[in-house]
Each structure stands twice: as structure tokens, then as C-alpha cells.
Amino acid sequence: MFQVLNEAEVQENPALLSAAWNSGSSFILLPTPSPVTEEWLSKALALIPAEFAQGHFGILTSGSTGTPKLVIGSKSRTTLLARQIHARQELESVETAIVTLPLSYSYSLVNQWVWAHLHDRRIVQTRGLADPATLLTTFEEAKSSMLCMVGSMLPVLRRYVAAGRTFPEVIRLNFAGGPFPQAEMEWLHQVFPNARVYHNYGCTEALPRLTIRRADESPDAMVLGAPVEGAEFDVDEEGMLLFRSPYAASLVLDVEKATRIALSDWVPTGDRAEFLPNGRVRLLGRKSEVFKRHGEKISLSSLGETIQSIWNKGLAFYTETAADGETGHVLVLAPDADQASARTILLHLRQKYRRPFWPIRIENAETIPLSGNGKPDLAALKQQPRTLLWKQIL
Template sequence: MPVSELFARARAERPGHTALIDAEGPLTYDGLGALVDRAAGWLRRRGVRPGDRVVHAGPGDRTFLALMWAAFRAGAVFVPVHPDLTDDQLRHIVRDCGAGLAICRPAAGADARTAVEPARAAEEIRSADGEFADGGATTVEVADGAIALLIYTSGTTGRPKGVVCPHRQVLAAVRAIDARLGHRADDVVLCRLPLSFDYGLYQALLCAHAGATLVLADRGGDLALVRAIERHGVTVVPLVPSLARILTLLSGKLRGPAKVRLFTNTGARPSRAVTEELLAAFPGSVFASMYGMTECKRISVLDPALYADHPDSVGHVIPGDHVRITGPDGRTLPPGETGEIVVWGDTVMAGYWGVPLDRQDRYARRADGSLELRTGDRGRLGVDGLLYFAGRDDDLVKRRGVRVGLAEIEDAAERVPGVYAAVAPRPAAEDAPLLLAVQTALTAREVREALARHLDPARLPDRIVPLDALPLTANGKPDRAAVARLLAAPEAPEAPEAPEPLEAPEAPEAADAARPEAAGPGPAAVPGAAGPATGPGPGPVPDAPEAAAGAGTTDTTDTTAPLRNTHAPAGV
């Protein structure tokens, strides 16, 4: 079954139900379907054939959705890319995937077989009056293993790689996530995430699966977000930390009880204090913490009923997937022991585009021929099957001969009353000072005294720097590199050092990105992945400017909101 069937079924069963609400107004499933028909005919007229890669670097709006569903229906491979990436970044993606059609700026799409500017594509599709619809309604028969999506994600080498997402795995992820979250046909899902970000894109897939309504938030400001929740009767809100904080601060502006029943979150998590404030501000709502990454979409979901007793868990493994925890030698560890999280099962994607499997350090072939994903994340399984995330391998540093997780230090800081968020940039070397930036009104000494009750000397920062706000990426993820630059700058705020400094006071190098993806090599030419890799790319894609608002716009109000930096995998 192709992914396009999700929308086709919703259209057939609920033609008059509102499918989408965006800046242009509401659109029923039948109305959006008519736009999909035109987009499918337009793709055919542009020479798109089954298996062709269609790069879309335009706004995340109704045209984006129409082209996505149309590409699935045509048997093409949809490649969503944020329009704010530089021409160099876009050009690398266009070349790497061998795009048949690139909907992007002319300079970036020059290497595609055909390139069209986003505004022109939208105008042609919308103003066709049926010109392109003829012949567009046919769904091409595609194998379950055919590629539906290529989602480019960052790597530790700074080379964006396309994660190959076949129809089978995408549908498995949608069904497994929905089995845990329970989307309903009467749900109204507010999406303030970029649709080029897979956490945002899957909101559209989940809504189609349930026949629900998707609301794409525009950049009308934060108060407009609260008004949208009221006006449209929003029931489900996918969160990033900055959005969680905004909603807690503005909840007093609600003019009556809201209908929100479910908040979801993956990647960087709001602090426990912010989450509790949020649930109190929206009575009757619950919080579902999730864990995953683009390479397998989702791994676990915490049942909201378990959040109060297990707030640090990321839940049970989703249906169809399996997790084991391995030690340095690859041996499976028993419950309670911390090691690398390894996952296999229905949602594990087909590797990286055009990269031989034997050159990949994340995907490996199992005895039954399936792939397993070595996440590079550390965690443990409880005897009850609950999964706990403990940080990334590249978040580990060595101090005084002790392996220390930066996430552990940040978590301890965020447990200090009055600390809203914390980021510990990776030190430049083992003997370099460990710095900690905290968003708080407390003094550095007050934070240090509190931390000293919970952290041993090897984990206690050498210098603590209180800041009014911590920088975020536009996805709402912690911007470790920006924090490191801020702390290294000569004008960075000074704070008292430890009474007995552990290291010489030298500035650290810029830290790694919030979630470097598996950078090694990637599958032996994945079936259908004929496009050759072209060498190093321009830089990590997910942490390039991405809009916090829907419809592909950037809302700068999100860039100073507090966050909790527990785990921020790119595009989850």
C-alpha cells in the first residue's frame, strides 16, 4: 500500500470534513484533494516519472501538502527541504539525490533535470482550472519497498545524508505512533513545526490516517497562537521546548477553557517544571514524551498515564520495533545497565541514499536480512520495559579520568529551582574547563551550591554563566554551537569560578550540533537509490535556519525561549 492511500481513504470517507486550516482559510478533504489532483497532473506535465526525486524547498503550506501527496501518488520520491537553507546546501541535496524536479531557487536547482521556482509552481498548480488535473488522478502502483521520502539529516562529518524512507516503513511508523497516541477523527492538530522537519511532516500523515484536521500556524505572533487554539478548537499540540514555554506564559490570555487534550514531544524536552505548568494551564490535558530519530522515525512513546511516576522515561518501545542495550563489545546488557540503544523492526528505514552498507556505522545487516540501527544514543531499559535516554555517545567527555555525560550535568542544573534551562558545551579537550550556561535569575554561586549537593567534583562545572536567555535553533532545539561561541566571546558574562578551579581557564571550542546524526558512511546502494553521493556537503541540514512557525515562516520570538537540552535528534 502506498502512503498516498492515507489521504485517498480520508478523502473518500470524509470528503466534507475540514482537512486543513492555514493562513488562506479552511480546506475540506475534497477541496485539498482537488488541489492534489492538479499537483499530480502538474508533476506529470513536468516529466516526473516513478522513482524520480522531487525536491521541494518552498513554503510549508497547502501547496507543499498537495505536492507531497501528489508525489506519493505518482510513485515519485518526495524530498522536503527547508527554503532557508543556503544555495550551496540546497545544491548539494539536489545533486546528491539526482533530482528529476527541483522546486527551489534557480541557482540552487540548476543541476536538476527540471527546476521551477516555488512561487511559479504554486501559481501554475492553483490557477490551472483543471488544465493539469486530467490524468493526474491515477495512482501509480508502487512496491511496498519503493522509496516514499528522502529526508536529509546532518552528520558528524557535516555532510547531509538522505535517509531512505520506503512506503512500508513510513506507514508502519504512522500506524505505530497512532496506536500509542490515539488520534481521533474529531481531533484538531496544531502544527507550528516546519513541514520540512519530519516531526512536522508526520503531523500531516497522522491527520490523514485519522481523518483529522491539521492547523498550520502562521507567523501572526505568539498571542495569535493562543487565539488559534481557541478559535479552531485545537485538541493536539506537538511541542518543542520553546513552544511549551510560550504556551505556559500566554495561557492566562485564554478567554475560556481550551479543548487541548494531548501535548506530544520528541527531541529536546521541556523541563519538568515547564511541563507541569503547561498541564496545569490546560486542565484535562496530558503529556506524551517520545523518542526517535529520522533513521527510524520513532522508537518509543511514554503512555501519558505513566508520566507522573516516570517523568524521565521516554516510554515503551512502539509496536513492531525492538530495542536492546549494548556494551562497547556489542554484547546485549541486562536491564538497568546503560549502553548504546540499538533498534530493529518495522520502522527502521532503509539506510542512507547512495552509500554502500559496508561504509555505514549506524545501519548493520541482521542475520534475517533486515537492518538494525545503532543509534549512537545511550540509555537503559528498566525491568518494566520502560526506556530511559541518557545522552549521546558524542555527549560524553572525560574529566579526571571519569566519563561524564553533558546531558547529566544539564539535567542536574535544570532540577535546581529557578533554573529554566541549561547547556554545557563540549570542552575543547579533556583538560579544558567545563562551562555551564544557565537561564536563571539566580547567581552563579547559588547555582553552584545547589549543584554541589547533586554532582561529584568530576561533574561539577568549572564556571557557571547565568544568562537571560539561551540561544535555540529555529526548530526550538538547543544551539550548542551558539552557546559555546557566546561563552568563548571576550564580552561573555563572567561568573564566579569554583573555589578550587579544576582546569586552566581557557575558552572551549564550539560544541557539536545539538544532534549530530550518524555520520559514517551509509546502505549499499539502497534499492532504487541510484543517485551517487557527491562528497562532503555544506553543513548540517536540520540545524540550518528552520521556521518555528508553520507555513515555512520564521518566528524570531522563539529564539530566546527556555529549553531543556536532553536530546535533540535532527528531523524527529
């Protein structure tokens, strides 16, 4: 019923994706390598109602749970969203979309591939940070280009951009898929002097956009922009952010069940949030990144933003049960952090936060491994060697 494409095939032959999108039939785009087995995929596909065999597409995601799921959306509704993105990001002058993230990531697929396909613009697929030299050359050579990145890519990118090197042909720079890199704005304006920077927010179930704002509209990385036309937000009694959108996915599947999403349904984003007096939404962090320690609500996203104002390399957090029986967080820095770096960060945190907000440990790693969508891969991080720089005495 669904044609199955994998990313490696599309990389080798881009016409496959164009043909699948233009066809009336539905298709699924899987990452390469795929995190699911053929058996898992067969069971999930068997749950899709027959009415979705036409005019739809699917992508694989793990969301905030780590459990694989297929998200099925409407081609026509996603086309309307791509037109919204075009208007809100003022993309008429953009000639080229440079793809730095996998196309199986909804952010790249919609904001770049669908947009370029719809508006007849050039799309350049790259190996991203796996081949930084070629990537930077592409930044220089591709005319009037747009990038879609995640903030966790910037510490790695910094290592390869020589002082004084700039990329004036990049005129749109989009961030999504994680905390907005507010602390990097000065550097970004230096390196991409002609780029208009946008803070985007959404989730895979939104396919994928819910809000868009220019970066210079707010100095607070956690404040979202105005919703795309027709999208709405609500916050439930547990502080979880919900949305409904006319462009959202129609169906979400795992190997056990298929869940329909009606246009009137409120859908969880996986984030905690609050409404501001002006009606805008301020994020507090992912559900897994917000917890209480000694009665204080800890937001790892907010802490990360604070630390990045003085540490412009890689960082990540993971949580564990501390010796006092409460949940605590471990801060991992990369690369080349030492005890002096840890002391500087601790002094900065102590000036801004009480003791429950401090990490229970600070560690150094050679790298912060990233998942296919550019977010820190915590499972891989915990498996690699790390050096202890500081430990809180409880």
C-alpha cells in the first residue's frame, strides 16, 4: 500500500522522492540505517487504514519517548504549510536550499525539500558535518541559499570555520529541533553576515511547524513566535504544551496500534510551557528535561542556555538518581574541557541559581554524539569514555 523509500536511495537518485511526492500513491521515507526492523515496519504498515493509501506520506520518528513510531501526513496539507513557511520566512529571494540534516527528518523534508519542490528552487544535499570541508565550500558557492540547522551542530561547525571566514551567500538561517542557540547570535552574524535568522518551533506530529519568529524579536531563546495560520496552543494542568493545527499529521503508528489525529484534537508536543501576558508561549523544556530537585523545578533547557553564554563548545545533560535519592543532572562538556572550565561554569551558575540547580557532576567527553536529527544522542554519550571534572558533595 505504501511505497517505502530509504534515504540512501534518495541520496543516490533524488528523482525517486520527486516521483513519490508527485504520485497519487502514498510513500514512507526511512532513515539510513533504519532504526526499525523489516518485521516492525511490516506490522506497523498493516495497521494503516486503506483510505491512507493515496495522497499521504510517512516518516519515522522516536519523539521524546525513544520508541519508534510512524507519523503519516497529508501531502496537500503539508503543501499548504510549505506555503506558510515561504511567506513567514520571506523566502522569495532564496534560490537554493542546502540540506545539512537527513531528509527523513521532517524539518528538512518540509522546510527544504517540499519547499524547493513547490517553488522550483535548487536543492543541494550534503553529508553535513560528516564532511565539513565540502559543506563549507557549498556555503560559499551556492547562490542565495537557505540553511536549516539545529543548535547542537554549532559547536562542531565552529571548529572548522577559520577566523575571518564568512558565507555571504547564505541569506536565510533556520533553527529548530532543539533549544534556539541564542548565545551564538553574535558569531552567527559574523559568519553569515547576510543571513536573516529564524527561530522555528514544532514537532513531528505538527509536520513540523507550529511557530516562526525572527531571532531578533526576542532575546529569550525559549519564547516562541506567532503560530502559523490556524494553529493553536493550550497548556494542561500538568504544564504540558498542547497544539492543534490544520497541517498536523493524520495518523501515528507503532507496532501495537494506529492513532488517528482529528483536526479538532489537542496533541501533546512533549514540552512543558507557560503562557506570557502578551499571549505568546514560553517553553520550559522537554518533559524529560524538567524535574524537581529539593522542591525546585529544574529546566535543563534554561540551564543549557545560561551555560552556553560562557561555553561555546558542545554540552549535553543526562539525569540520574543522586546519592540523596533525588533526581539530579550531569553536565557533559566537549571537547577539551578541564577543571578550570568546570570551575568557571560553576561560578557562573552559583551567581544565578541556588544549589539544587547545580549539576551533581561535570564531565568531559571527546565529542557530544548526535542522533540522525542533530540532537544529542544520550544513549551513545553514556557509552563513550568521559572524564570527571567536578562532583558535588552531598
